[in-house]
Amino acid sequence: MRWIRRLFQKSRSEKQLDQELRFHLDQQIADYVAAGIPLDEARRRARLDFGGLERVKEEVRDTRWETRLDSLFRDFRYAFRSLRKDRRFVLTAILALALGIGATTAMFSLVYNLLIDPLPYKGGNRLTVVKIHDMKESGNRDRESFSIPEFIDCRTQNHVFEDVVGSYNLNVLYDDGKGLRKTGGAFVTTNTFEFFGVPPLLGRGLTQEDGNPGAPPVFVMNYRLWQGEFSGDSTVVGKTLLVNGKPRTLVGVMPPRFQAYGARIWLPLGLYPGAEGTAAPGNLPVYLWTLGRLKPGTSLRAAAADLVVIARRLSKFYPKEYPEQFTVTTQSEVEAVMGDFRTMLYALLAAVFMLLLIACSNIASLLLARATVRQREIAIRASLGASRGRLIRQLLVESFVLSAGGCALGCWFAYFGLKELMAIIPQGPLPDEADVGLNAAVLLFALGITVLTTILNGLTPALHTVRGDLYPRLTASGKSVSGDFRHGRLRAGLVIVEVALSIVLLAGAGLLMRTCFALAHVDLGYKSKNALLVRLIFPEGHADTADQKRVFLRQVLDRVTSLPGVTSAAETVLVPPYEGWQSGLTVAGKPGFEKLTSFFDMCSEGYFQTLGIPLVRGRLLSKNDVDSARRVAVVSQTFAHVYFFQDDPIGQKFKFNVFDQVPELPHDTYFEIIGVVGDVLNQGLQTSPIPQVYIPYTTTGFGNRAILVRTAVPPDSLVAAVREQIRAVDRDVALQEAKSLESYLYERSYQTPEFGLTTLGTFAGIGLLLAIIGVFSVMAYNVSLQTHEIGVRMALGAQQSKILTMILTKGMRLVAWGVVIGFVASYGLTRFLASQIWGVSATDPWTFGTVAAIILTVGLAACLLPARRATQVDPLIALRYE
Amino acid sequence: MGEAKIELLRGTLDMLILKVVALCPSHGYAIAQRLQQISKDFFQVHQGSLYPALHRLEDRGWLQAEWKNSETGREAKFYALTKKGRRQMDAEVVNWERLCDAVGQVLRAPEEES
Numbered sequence: 002m003r004w005i006r007r008l009f010q011k012s013r014s015e016k017q018l019d020q021e022l023r024f025h026l027d028q029q030i031a032d033y034v035a036a037g038i039p040l041d042e043a044r045r046r047a048r049l050d051f052g053g054l055e056r057v058k059e060e061v062r063d064t065r066w067e068t069r070l071d072s073l074f075r076d077f078r079y080a081f082r083s084l085r086k087d088r089r090f091v092l093t094a095i096l097a098l099a100l101g102i103g104a105t106t107a108m109f110s111l112v113y114n115l116l117i118d119p120l121p122y123k124g125g126n127r128l129t130v131v132k133i134h135d136m137k138e139s140g141n142r143d144r145e146s147f148s149i150p151e152f153i154d155c156r157t158q159n160h161v162f163e164d165v166v167g168s169y170n171l172n173v174l175y176d177d178g179k180g181l182r183k184t185g186g187a188f189v190t191t192n193t194f195e196f197f198g199v200p201p202l203l204g205r206g207l208t209q210e211d212g213n214p215g216a217p218p219v220f221v222m223n224y225r226l227w228q229g230e231f232s233g234d235s236t237v238v239g240k241t242l243l244v245n246g247k248p249r250t251l252v253g254v255m256p257p258r259f260q261a262y263g264a265r266i267w268l269p270l271g272l273y274p275g276a277e278g279t280a281a282p283g284n285l286p287v288y289l290w291t292l293g294r295l296k297p298g299t300s301l302r303a304a305a306a307d308l309v310v311i312a313r314r315l316s317k318f319y320p321k322e323y324p325e326q327f328t329v330t331t332q333s334e335v336e337a338v339m340g341d342f343r344t345m346l347y348a349l350l351a352a353v354f355m356l357l358l359i360a361c362s363n364i365a366s367l368l369l370a371r372a373t374v375r376q377r378e379i380a381i382r383a384s385l386g387a388s389r390g391r392l393i394r395q396l397l398v399e400s401f402v403l404s405a406g407g408c409a410l411g412c413w414f415a416y417f418g419l420k421e422l423m424a425i426i427p428q429g430p431l432p433d434e435a436d437v438g439l440n441a442a443v444l445l446f447a448l449g450i451t452v453l454t455t456i457l458n459g460l461t462p463a464l465h466t467v468r469g470d471l472y473p474r475l476t477a478s479g480k481s482v483s484g485d486f487r488h489g490r491l492r493a494g495l496v497i498v499e500v501a502l503s504i505v506l507l508a509g510a511g512l513l514m515r516t517c518f519a520l521a522h523v524d525l526g527y528k529s530k531n532a533l534l535v536r537l538i539f540p541e542g543h544a545d546t547a548d549q550k551r552v553f554l555r556q557v558l559d560r561v562t563s564l565p566g567v568t569s570a571a572e573t574v575l576v577p578p579y580e581g582w583q584s585g586l587t588v589a590g591k592p593g594f595e596k597l598t599s600f601f602d603m604c605s606e607g608y609f610q611t612l613g614i615p616l617v618r619g620r621l622l623s624k625n626d627v628d629s630a631r632r633v634a635v636v637s638q639t640f641a642h643v644y645f646f647q648d649d650p651i652g653q654k655f656k657f658n659v660f661d662q663v664p665e666l667p668h669d670t671y672f673e674i675i676g677v678v679g680d681v682l683n684q685g686l687q688t689s690p691i692p693q694v695y696i697p698y699t700t701t702g703f704g705n706r707a708i709l710v711r712t713a714v715p716p717d718s719l720v721a722a723v724r725e726q727i728r729a730v731d732r733d734v735a736l737q738e739a740k741s742l743e744s745y746l747y748e749r750s751y752q753t754p755e756f757g758l759t760t761l762g763t764f765a766g767i768g769l770l771l772a773i774i775g776v777f778s779v780m781a782y783n784v785s786l787q788t789h790e791i792g793v794r795m796a797l798g799a800q801q802s803k804i805l806t807m808i809l810t811k812g813m814r815l816v817a818w819g820v821v822i823g824f825v826a827s828y829g830l831t832r833f834l835a836s837q838i839w840g841v842s843a844t845d846p847w848t849f850g851t852v853a854a855i856i857l858t859v860g861l862a863a864c865l866l867p868a869r870r871a872t873q874v875d876p877l878i879a880l881r882y883e
Numbered sequence: 884m885g886e887a888k889i890e891l892l893r894g895t896l897d898m899l900i901l902k903v904v905a906l907c908p909s910h911g912y913a914i915a916q917r918l919q920q921i922s923k924d925f926f927q928v929h930q931g932s933l934y935p936a937l938h939r940l941e942d943r944g945w946l947q948a949e950w951k952n953s954e955t956g957r958e959a960k961f962y963a964l965t966k967k968g969r970r971q972m973d974a975e976v977v978n979w980e981r982l983c984d985a986v987g988q989v990l991r992a993p994e995e996e997s
Contacts, residue, residue: 017950021911021960024953025930028912031955050930057931064939 018058026051072391076398084402090371091403093774094364098407098454100767101360103414106439106447108353108760110419111426112346113446114437119335121258121434123198124163127295128334131155131308135324143330146288148322149272149279151315152190155291158311161304163296166193167289173266174540176243177230183540183735184226186244187264188278188287191271194221196294197261204238204253212271218249219269224257226265244268247277260433262290292334305331335432342430344836345757349764351833352509355502356764357450359771362502364458366495366775368400370782372466379466393463400459401451408451415439415447425759427752465491489783493815496779499772500819500860501826504852506765508827511848512838513758519840520751525578526681526690528613532742533716534576535723536707538735547630547702553730554698554706555628558605560726566714571607572698573707575600576742578682579749581693584659588644589671591653599640599692600683601657603700609635609678611711619651619676622697626675630699634672640692641677650674665703672696686750687839709742716741757837769859772819777863780812784867791871792879801872808871812864813857820853896936898979899926901964901972904946908963910953911937937962945971 026047033043051057062068084091120128132143146169147155156165166189173186194206202224211219220242222231231237241250244266261267270278270289281287295304309329316323336343372379379392387395416439423437539545544553554572561570575581581600588594606622608614617638626633634655641650653674660666672694683690698706708727712719720739727734738745784791791804831843841848903909903917914937915928940946945968953959964972 017960020958022930022934024910024957024959025912025915027957028955052929052931057934060931060935061938064935065942 018061022051022054022057026054073394073398076395077402079395080399080402084399087371090367091406094367094403095406095410097360097363097771097774098404098458099410099414100771101357102404102407102411102447102450102454103418104764104767105353105357105450106411106415106443107418107422108346108350109446110415110437110439110443111422112350113442114440115431115435116335116339116343116346118442119338119432119435121199121436122261123196124294124297126333126335127163127297129162129293129295129301129304130332130334130337131291131293131304132330132332133312133323134328134330136326136328137324144322146290148286148288148319151319151322152289152291153272154315155308155311159293159304159307161295161299161307162293164192164196165291165293166190166196167270167291168193168262168264169287169289170262170264172538172540173245173268175245175266181733182230183538184265185263186220186266186268187262188268188270189261189264190289191269193261193267197259199256199259201253202256203235204251206253206255207267207269211269212273212276214271214273214276216269216271218247218277219252220244220249221253221255221267222251223255223259223265223267227254258434258436263433301331301333305329338432339430341836342427342753344833345753348509348834348837349757349760351830352506352761352764355506356768356771357454358457359499359502359768359775361454361457362495362499363771363775364400364403364454365461366492366499366779368396368458368462369465369492369495370778372396372462376466383467389467392467393460396463396466397455397459400463401455404451404455404458407454408447412439412444412447422760425752425756427748427756429748429752461491489786492779492782496772496775496815497819497822499768499775500816500856501823503765503768503772504820504823504856505827505830506761506768507852507855508823508831508849509834510758510762510765511852512831512834512841512843512845513754513761515841515845515848516838517751517754517758520686520754523682523686523840525686525746526614526679527577529742529746531712531714531716532612533710533712533719533723533739534707534742534745535710535720535727535739536705536737537727538705538737540733540735543731543733545702547699550702550706551628551630551699553734554605554708556730557708557727558607560729561708561710561723562607564719564722564726566712566719568711568713569607569611570708570710571611572605573608573709574603574698574704576707576709576745577602577612578685578690581683582659584657586644586655587658589654589656591644594644597643597692599694601694601696603698604695605698608695608709611709612681613711614681615679617677617679619674621676621678622695627697627699630697632670632672632700633675633697635676635678635695636674637680637690637693638677639680639690640694643692650677663703666701686746705737716743754837754839769856772856773859773863776812776816776860777866779815780808780864780867781870783811784808784871787871788874788879791874792876795874796876796880804872804874805868808868809861809864812868813861816857816860816864820856823856824849824853894975895979896928896932897940898972898975900933900936900940901945901968901975904962905964905969905972908949908961910959910961912959914962940968944968 191212
């Protein structure tokens with residue numbers, strides 16, 4: 002703690018220094034006297050030897066760190082004082098920086114909390130999904146789950162994972178004494194809780210012993226269920242509840258961020274034969290979704306190489322489970338969850354760095370202007386003995402003060418910006434565990450950005466200012482011509498950079514805007530407006546068979562149709578354009594379609610009317626067809642074209658090859674085509690449809706069902722009424738999802754590009770504003786420098802319009818250069834956005850043209866004001882100006 | 884005066900001071916005197932270099948200062964070598980000897996007849 006004392010007891014250390022030096026002096030005098038020199042002479046000679054007490058003291062002081070700290074304090078004080086004199090500059094600079102730093106911090110927070118460290122689990126970044134990839138399939142239809150014997154082999158034989166866990170989700174009905182409730186649950190292997198390494202909030206997690214034969218049945222609950230249904234009552238731990246018809250003891254509650262598999266209830270899965278949960282109803286095998294944690298330092302590729310050996314061995318035992326030619330792919334869990342949205346976030350992060358660069362260029366250019374004006378002051382300080390290093394430090398301190406101010410305000414902006422971002426971010430790809438906020442890592446990042454901006458903003462002007470011979474500037478009037486030329490070039494360069502970067506941002510935003518526009522105008526093939534989608538989940542024992550489903554749905558559809566505001570209602574299994582069951586077909590009397598697949602849906606007769614799908618030929622499904630489950634089918638135009646080309650499809654017969662493999666579906670059954678309807682998109686908005694078949698929903702009792710309701714009123718207003726009607730028929734049937742078809746489409750297809758557009762658009766707007774401020778300030782400054790020249794020209798008879806053109810040309814030349822460089826940069830950079838762009842080329846000339854027009858127009862406006870000021874120069878005053 | 888020369892002198896001075904202090908803890912004046920004596924008046928250490936050097940060495944923790952009564956009875960600031968200082972000095976002495984050796988070898992190299 003000595004140093005603190007020294008800092009505050011400066012006077013004392015000064016006194017000691019004085020004492021030390023005086024002792025030396027006196028000793029010298031004493032020695033001289035002893036050598037026989039008279040006292041006065043001895044004193045004189047000792048002083049001469051010593052060479053100035055104060056100078057020595059000064060040199061000693063310089064070696065001490067307090068002095069350095071002290072002078073740093075002085076630099077800060079000085080920076081504050083000199084900045085206070087120039088409030089407008091400070092406000093502009095801090096605001097520009099705050100926008101840059103705030104946007105960057107908010108964006109970084111998203112990237113950090115969603116992509117870098119989203120999972121609060123042990124080694125969250127090393128969690129890896131294993132997939133079996135069929136090398137003959139180009140699509141994304143990899144197998145991600147494994148039978149229990151496969152899982153056990155994979156777990157025990159691999160060399161790349163620390164551990165492997167398996168799980169599968171299921172619906173859980175539990176009875177808390179107040180009635181039967183339904184929630185989502187998962188059977189998990191008993192190493193799961195140790196694997197994730199999150200301590201439970203209450204009680205304990207599941208342990209190995211819970212999976213042993215004869216272990217008492219237990220379960221663990223998530224935080225939301227505990228809060229929502231048990232109102233956070235801690236005495237609930239240890240109680241026994243009926244879970245899926247079996248009494249189980251609740252042994253623990255997990256903390257809020259523990260969301261493994263999105264389940265609310267976790268059940269232990271013992272892996273011994275006959276253990277509970279190891280077989281699906283009907284004694285079918287269960288498949289475990291498998292997740293491994295890589296050993297540190299093991300790459301995904303190395304893991305795949307190790308696992309493929311195991312898979313090859315397994316494929317010999319279970320040839321049916323593996324495609325002929327396959328490979329194993331590995332993907333990090335974070336990547337698997339976030340999917341394509343990662344590209345969007347990274348693109349936005351890159352964009353925000355560009356915005357930060359624009360802000361920095363802006364400040365640097367403002368600081369340069371300031372430095373030019375302050376040349377005299379700097380020259381005076383240099384001549385009074387300030388070293389170059391000292392001057393640079395002083396200028397850097399000034400830039401740091403601005404950056405720190407910008408950082409503080411920026412974090413404040415980031416806090417609110419992040420709230421806005423989270424409100425519009427698509428929830429689909431976000432992991433449940435993610436916790437986006439300004440945490441320590443993000444704040445550290447903001448601090449790092451501040452230091453970076455200090456250097457970016459401050460160093461160039463500082464080096465420029467102290468470069469060359471400082472002394473002649475003392476004699477000049479404060480505006481040395483050579484210096485201005487140099488600074489002018491640098492500032493012009495900075496403005497060009499700003500314009501170029503904002504072109505890139507605007508081009509990106511423009512392309513996303515076009516994408517949104519294109520998506521919004523996709524023809525779905527059906528009418529999504531004023532339609533309500535309700536998905537039903539049937540608990541076991543409710544409407545199991547096809548006939549029971551028909552009875553139930555007939556009642557529900559009749560009741561819903563009679564509701565006021567409802568035009569029609571229909572049953573469906575799948576909802577276009579994202580869902581489809583696929584099957585190869587065998588057409589009677591027409592071989593050669595083995596490689597083709599079609600989508601099929603099972604619906605009621607009102608389906609086509611409800612969705613507004615037009616009939617092209619033949620007839621639609623009738624009530625009679627549905628009720629008696631006749632083997633008839635309606636096909637799409639693409640279907641007719643692909644399978645029958647110019648022949649008449651009506652009356653032709655075909656069977657679904659898939660049906661023969663599923664016990665619940667009618668085997669070896671041929672369906673007769675009775676009608677052709679218009680095409681409906683069935684592979685998402687961005688891909689053209691493949692053949693589609695519609696058959697009566699009464700064909701099988703298999704699977705959950707959905708109801709589509711066409712309304713004459715806003716569909717959301719009918720949700721409660723529809724729910725009531727369904728409850729009235731069977732109160733145990735649950736509504737999984739009830740929303741308008743439009744919001745369903747919005748979430749799946751429109752939200753991500755819209756999020757990108759809003760965010761990138763905001764960045765581009767801020768960037769444009771900053772760039773324009775840059776153009777304006779550099780032009781205004783140039784005009785003020787040229788006042789003398791303009792005065793001379795006007796005195797010699799130059800027209801006002803000539804002067805105006807001269808200034809405008811100068812300004813627009815900067816903007817034009819920025820546009821050219823920006824185009825080149827955009828051409829290279831927009832391709833990184835390519836996966837997020839659709840319906841428009843990444844180098845769309847219309848978008849680029851519009852962007853150029855915007856920049857040129859706004860740039861012209863920014864030049865106009867300074868140019869007008871130039872024309873109003875009074876030659877007499879201008880000539881006297883210097 | 885070139886920068887390099889100052890650096891060399893300063894570094895050398897630091898080493899010499901450490902060596903003198905290692906002989907026995909002493910105050911600034913005595914250090915200067917002793918340096919002059921030992922080097923047979925070769926080194927005339929100026930106060931403007933000596934005291935900054937002493938304070939610098941103290942700051943680095945190579946020297947430790949203490950106020951004690953001097954031989955004349957007056958209080959003076961005595962400098963003593965710390966453990967860190969001794970290590971530093973040993974290292975510098977080794978370096979110095981190596982340097983002298985190398986310089987000597989180069990200078991002693993026989994000139995070629997041309």
